[in-house]
Amino acid sequence: MSILEVKKLTLRFGGLTAVSNLSFELEENTIMSLIGPNGAGKTSAFNCLTGFYKGSEGEILFKGQSIFRQKPYRITKLGMARTFQNLRLFKDMTVLENVMSGMHSRTSAGIFGAILRPPSQLREEKKIKQVSKECLDFVGILDKESRLARNLAYGDQRRVEWARALATQPQLLLLDEPAAGLNQDEKDQLVSLIRRIRKDLGITVLLIEHDMGLVMKVSEKIVVIDYGQKIAEGTAEEVKNNPRVIEAYLGKEDEE
Amino acid sequence: MGNSVGLMDRFRKILGLRKTQGILLAVLSLLVILLPLVANNYIEEVATNTLFYIVLALGLNIVVGYAGLVDLGYAAFFAVGAYTTGIFMKFGLNFWLTIPIAILFSVIAGIIIGGPTLRLRSDYLAIVTLGFGEITRITARNLKITGGASGLVGIQRPSIFGHILNQITDFYYLFLVLVVLAIIIAIRLHNSRLGRAWQYIREDEDAAEAMGIDPVKTKLYAYMIGASFGGIAGAFFAVKMTAISPETFAFTQSALILLAVILGGMGKIPGAILGAAFLVLFPEIFRGIGQMRMLLFGILLVIIMIFRPQGLWPERKG
Numbered sequence: 030m031s032i033l034e035v036k037k038l039t040l041r042f043g044g045l046t047a048v049s050n051l052s053f054e055l056e057e058n059t060i061m062s063l064i065g066p067n068g069a070g071k072t073s074a075f076n077c078l079t080g081f082y083k084g085s086e087g088e089i090l091f092k093g094q095s096i097f098r099q100k101p102y103r104i105t106k107l108g109m110a111r112t113f114q115n116l117r118l119f120k121d122m123t124v125l126e127n128v129m130s131g132m133h134s135r136t137s138a139g140i141f142g143a144i145l146r147p148p149s150q151l152r153e154e155k156k157i158k159q160v161s162k163e164c165l166d167f168v169g170i171l172d173k174e175s176r177l178a179r180n181l182a183y184g185d186q187r188r189v190e191w192a193r194a195l196a197t198q199p200q201l202l203l204l205d206e207p208a209a210g211l212n213q214d215e216k217d218q219l220v221s222l223i224r225r226i227r228k229d230l231g232i233t234v235l236l237i238e239h240d241m242g243l244v245m246k247v248s249e250k251i252v253v254i255d256y257g258q259k260i261a262e263g264t265a266e267e268v269k270n271n272p273r274v275i276e277a278y279l280g281k282e283d284e285e
Numbered sequence: 286m287g288n289s290v291g292l293m294d295r296f297r298k299i300l301g302l303r304k305t306q307g308i309l310l311a312v313l314s315l316l317v318i319l320l321p322l323v324a325n326n327y328i329e330e331v332a333t334n335t336l337f338y339i340v341l342a343l344g345l346n347i348v349v350g351y352a353g354l355v356d357l358g359y360a361a362f363f364a365v366g367a368y369t370t371g372i373f374m375k376f377g378l379n380f381w382l383t384i385p386i387a388i389l390f391s392v393i394a395g396i397i398i399g400g401p402t403l404r405l406r407s408d409y410l411a412i413v414t415l416g417f418g419e420i421t422r423i424t425a426r427n428l429k430i431t432g433g434a435s436g437l438v439g440i441q442r443p444s445i446f447g448h449i450l451n452q453i454t455d456f457y458y459l460f461l462v463l464v465v466l467a468i469i470i471a472i473r474l475h476n477s478r479l480g481r482a483w484q485y486i487r488e489d490e491d492a493a494e495a496m497g498i499d500p501v502k503t504k505l506y507a508y509m510i511g512a513s514f515g516g517i518a519g520a521f522f523a524v525k526m527t528a529i530s531p532e533t534f535a536f537t538q539s540a541l542i543l544l545a546v547i548l549g550g551m552g553k554i555p556g557a558i559l560g561a562a563f564l565v566l567f568p569e570i571f572r573g574i575g576q577m578r579m580l581l582f583g584i585l586l587v588i589i590m591i592f593r594p595q596g597l598w599p600e601r602k603g
Contacts, residue, residue, distance in 0.1 A: 079495065105497035117492035119485055130485045134497025136478055140506055143477030144470050150477075157478070197497055 032057040032201055032233050033078070033109075038087035040073055040257075047073040048084070049257040055201070055250075060227055060234045062248040064241075066277055070257035071237045072114060075205055078235075079111045080104045091201070106134045110199035112190045114206045114237075120179040124170065127178050127189050128161040131196025135160075164192040167230075168222065184215045191222070195230070202226060204236040208243050216240065220247050245269070253277065317461065321454045329453045333525070335565040336460035337518060342545040342561040343467040343554065344514020349543065350552030351480060352507035353487035354403070355411040358418025359542050361398075362512040364425060364534035365391045366519025371437040371529055372430055380443035384520050391516025392509045394421075399508035403501050418539050426531040436530030443524050456525045463521060464558075467514060471554050474510065483507060548589060550596020559597055 033055040040048040048070045055061050065071050076082040078089060080101035089097045096104050105111075110131070119127050136157060142150040165171040168188040173181060178189055187207065194202055204223075208216050220243060226232050238244045244251065245265040253261040253268055255277040261268050268274055321329055345359045369387040374380060402413045425431040432438070442451045450459065474480045482503045485493035490500055523529050541564060549560025567585070571578040589597065 081491065081495075100499075101491075101494045102497050102499045105495060111495050113492065113495070117489050117495075119488040119492065121488060122484060126481060126484075129481060130493065130496040130498070133478065133482060133485075138478045140474075140479060140510060143474050143479050146473060153478070193496065 030057050031055055032092060033235070034088075034090040035074075035078070036088040036090070038074065038077060038089060039085050040070075040077055040082060041085045047257050048077065048254075051087075051254065051257065051259055053252045053259060053262060055233060055235055057200075057233055058227065058231060059249045060223060060236075060247055061250045061252065062244045063235065063237050063252050063254065064239075064244055065254040069255045069277075071254060072205065073257070074254065075111075075203060075237055078104075079109065079203060102134070105197055105199075108198070108200040109203065110194040110197040110201070111203040112194050112205055112207060114209065116183075116186050116190060118178040118186055118189055118193075120177070122178060123175050124165065124178055124181065124189050125158070125161055125174040128164050128192045128196050129157050131164070131193045131198075132157040132160055135198055160198075161192075161196050164195045167195060167225075168192045169218075183210055184212070187211065187215075195226070195232075199232060201233045201235065204234065204238075206237055206239060208238055208240045216243055219243070223247050321457055326453055329457050331565065331569050333453060333457045333460055335562050336457070336464050337522065337525075338542065338545060338561040338565050339464050339558050340460070340467050340518045341515060341542045342549070342557040343464075343471050344511050344518065345542050346546045346552065346554070346557040347471065347474065347514065348507050348511035349546050350557070351475065351487075352483040352504050353407075353551075354504060354507060355407050356414045356508075356511070356539075357411050357536070357543065358398070358414040358416070358421070358539050359511070359515060360534040360536070360538035361418045361421035362391045362394055362515030363519040363522070363538070364421050364531075365394045365512075366516030367523040367529045367534075368425060368431050368437070368519075369516070370520035370523045371440050374440055374524075375437065380441070380520075380524055384517065387516045387520040388513045391512040391519070395508040395512030396505065399505045403504045403508070415536070415539075418534075418536060422531050422534050425534070431531070434531065436528060436533075437523075438528040440523050440527045440529070442527065450524075456521075459521065460525075463517065468554060468558075471557075475554070479503070479506060544586070548586070548597060550598040553596065553598045556596050556598030563597070 031054040035051060035053050038048055038051040039046065051074055063071050063074065073082060077084040080096065080099050080103070083098045087097065088095060091104070091107060091109055094107065096107065096109070119130065136153050138150045138153050162171060162174065165174055168191050170185055170188045170192070173185060178186065181189065187210070191207070208219055211219060223234055223236070224247065227234055236244075236248075248265060251263065251265060251268045252259060253271070253274050260273045260277060261271040263271070320332060324332065341359070341363060345356060348354050348356050348359070366387040369390045370380065370383040373383040373386055398414065398417045402410055405413065426434050442449055444450060450456065482493070482498050485496065485498060486500050486503060494500055545560035545564050546557055547560070548563060549556030549558065567582055568578055571581060574581070
């Protein structure tokens with residue numbers, strides 16, 4: 030069953046069409062990549078899926094429900110989490126507090142809970158901490174929970190972002206260039222982490238990535254876009270040998 | 286005795302204070318509690334005024350410090366609380382029963398101003414809140430029920446267990462209780478799911494929204510809570526003064542409260558207390574130098590903001 034269906038998605042900024050008639054489906058429990066040359070519209074498409082941009086036309090179904098032009102926090106609540114291309118951590122808060130933000134959509138204490146502190150609120154706080162610690166443990170930085178996010182090494186800040194997204198308890202995780210700025214060692218760990226997210230947590234993964242080595246290694250399905258349009262779709266092997274993809278990345282032969 | 290020491294110890298840990306700071310806090314509390322025994326009426330009056338501004342500063346701190354929203358019209362909420370209590374008491378309602386109504390009305394005022402405007406960027410929000418503050422004052426000036434320009438006079442003094450609160454000492458202790466409650470509520474809000482949500486939004490609104498936090502609703506909560514602090518303070522203000530007039534709630538009042546929060550250090554509870562105390566006490570202490578004192582006060586504020594833009598109270602984390 031497809032967890033995500035994108036149908037004829039179009040996004041225009043004034044006269045510029047960033048995403049044009051983009052359609053693809055994402056099967057539950059798979060790892061899929063959205064790739065394309067610089068400026069192809071990957072991040073724009075991604076932002077339409079997560080609600081940060083409002084698509085101009087088309088339809089996006091998540092678990093059969095329309096999320097087209099929905100607000101980002103509602104989409105997160107429905108079970109789709111995202112990370113950001115440029116780290117967007119809460120820099121002056123601790124690592125644990127950062128990850129605790131993910132549990133917000135799964136908890137409910139409000140004004141009176143905060144002021145009167147009934148047992149239900151104390152239980153909830155305990156659960157928020159416990160789940161957040163599990164997520165930190167999963168990405169391997171539980172030992173840094175009380176450090177300030179801004180004081181972590183770059184690779185570890187990335188991990189905080191992943192843990193924070195996992196803490197929203199999603200069914201679909203969207204990673205926006207997760208390998209950007211990581212060294213080879215960290216990239217290898219990222220590959221195994223993405224596999225564990227799918228296998229151990231049963232979460233479907235969609236990533237946008239520039240690092241072709243990583244994309245080819247980890248994806249079961251790849252959608253290639255250029256100029257906002259889908260130009261190819263298939264397994265790593267199929268996409269690698271598709272002439273249109275080669276053209277998009279390297280240019281036409283007769284142009285040289 | 287051992288029990289009360291244990292209690293102090295627990296309190297100290299909740300506040301995250303070191304032992305010396307805990308002792309300092311205990312001594313300070315004792316001084317504050319015993320002050321009316323040694324002070325004359327004038328000192329008591331000033332101290333009561335200080336406590337009153339501390340409540341307002343703690344309330345505005347939730348809006349400005351916790352949620353990071355600008356509010357240049359905070360006196361409006363304080364006005365709504367004061368007028369609500371004043372008017373309902375004129376109709377013969379008991380003072381204590383007017384408090385929930387005052388809270389309700391100020392929260393409604395908070396929703397009216399916050400609902401449509403919290404989607405705006407902060408500089409626009411500043412202008413809208415400024416306008417709202419003035420609208421409230423001018424409305425109070427022109428309505429019959431609020432007594433027009435001369436305001437409401439002859440508001441009755443409240444009584445508790447048959448004892449009429451009409452001495453300055455009574456109000457000193459009343460406001461002290463309010464301050465303690467306000468501090469407890471402010472601390473609890475800060476260390477809660479809601480308090481964290483405010484902080485997430487303040488640090489990065491997009492990231493907070495990606496985590497499933499509804500920014501408009503969360504900010505509105507800050508407005509509602511800030512408004513109810515103002516409303517409660519206003520209700521008590523009305524019965525302490527027995528007379529209220531529109532000019533009490535002018536822009537300078539809003540600016541003064543905002544100044545207390547910024548001066549003390551936004552988002553910090555001891556900062557708000559310190560800021561409010563400084564703003565009330567400074568002009569009183571230097572009353573001797575007459576008109577010059579406001580000039581001196583202004584210069585001092587500028588100097589503080591240049592050298593400590595983060596406020597007087599030190600940062601929690603390094």
